[in-house]
Amino acid sequence: MRRPVPLPRCVIAAFFAPAVALLAAAAWADDPVGIPAVPAIPATPTIPATPATSATGKALATTPTASAAAETATAAKAPMAPAEGAPRFTVETVRGRVVFFGEAMQRLAGVKCVDEARERTLALETADGQLLPLLEDVRGRGFRNDPRLRACDLELTVRRYRVSPFLQTLRVYSVEKTGKFELDYWCEVCAIAMYELKPCECCQGDTLFRRRLVRGE
Numbered sequence: 001m002r003r004p005v006p007l008p009r010c011v012i013a014a015f016f017a018p019a020v021a022l023l024a025a026a027a028w029a030d031d032p033v034g035i036p037a038v039p040a041i042p043a044t045p046t047i048p049a050t051p052a053t054s055a056t057g058k059a060l061a062t063t064p065t066a067s068a069a070a071e072t073a074t075a076a077k078a079p080m081a082p083a084e085g086a087p088r089f090t091v092e093t094v095r096g097r098v099v100f101f102g103e104a105m106q107r108l109a110g111v112k113c114v115d116e117a118r119e120r121t122l123a124l125e126t127a128d129g130q131l132l133p134l135l136e137d138v139r140g141r142g143f144r145n146d147p148r149l150r151a152c153d154l155e156l157t158v159r160r161y162r163v164s165p166f167l168q169t170l171r172v173y174s175v176e177k178t179g180k181f182e183l184d185y186w187c188e189v190c191a192i193a194m195y196e197l198k199p200c201e202c203c204q205g206d207t208l209f210r211r212r213l214v215r216g217e
């Protein structure tokens with residue numbers, strides 16, 4: 001009987017190699033520990049919360065990101081809990097000129113904000129160069145709608161709320177050489193006052209810019 005011719009080893013190896021590979025893959029699938037470890041890659045790069053302790057702290061410090069700045073600000077103020085019974089706001093008197101925060105920051109601090117934010121926020125610029133942000137409710141919007149209110153020295157009666165640096169305007173006075181005047185808008189037909197420049201809320205007619213001398217000032 002003739003003996004079969006033995007196949008060369010390389011042919012045998014080529015024939016069985018795919019099967020061996022499949023078996024090996026199946027073994028890894030059953031045994032996750034056997035799968036070569038792949039380092040976890042976060043979906044988005046993480047930014048160190050404290051740039052000063054980072055290996056690249058110098059670069060981060062000169063180009064801080066918005067999120068890093070926000071984290072730092074939060075960390076600085078987070079532990080403060082309001083005292084029990086503390087008032088929700090205090091009423092204060094502040095003086096200065098109303099400006100747009102973005103324009104003033106560039107002029108006073110050399111910091112340029114994006115163009116679309118230049119007139120987004122109102123602020124009171126005090127005589128010593130501080131910017132006090134103003135809440136823009138209906139009364140605050142009055143500063144935006146009437147440039148005359150941004151062209152004179154003002155005294156504002158404001159609320160400073162515990163939760164925010166933004167001041168809410170209660171009363172507006174102009175401070176002039178001849179005295180202090182309370183400012184608002186007046187409809188002579190309806191005899192009602194308004195807080196911003198616009199047609200009368202009642203008759204839709206024109207309103208007057210009213211200046212009333214504050215006696216005793």
Ligand SMILES: [Zn+2]
Binds near residue numbers: 189200204205
């Ligand atoms: Zn009216």
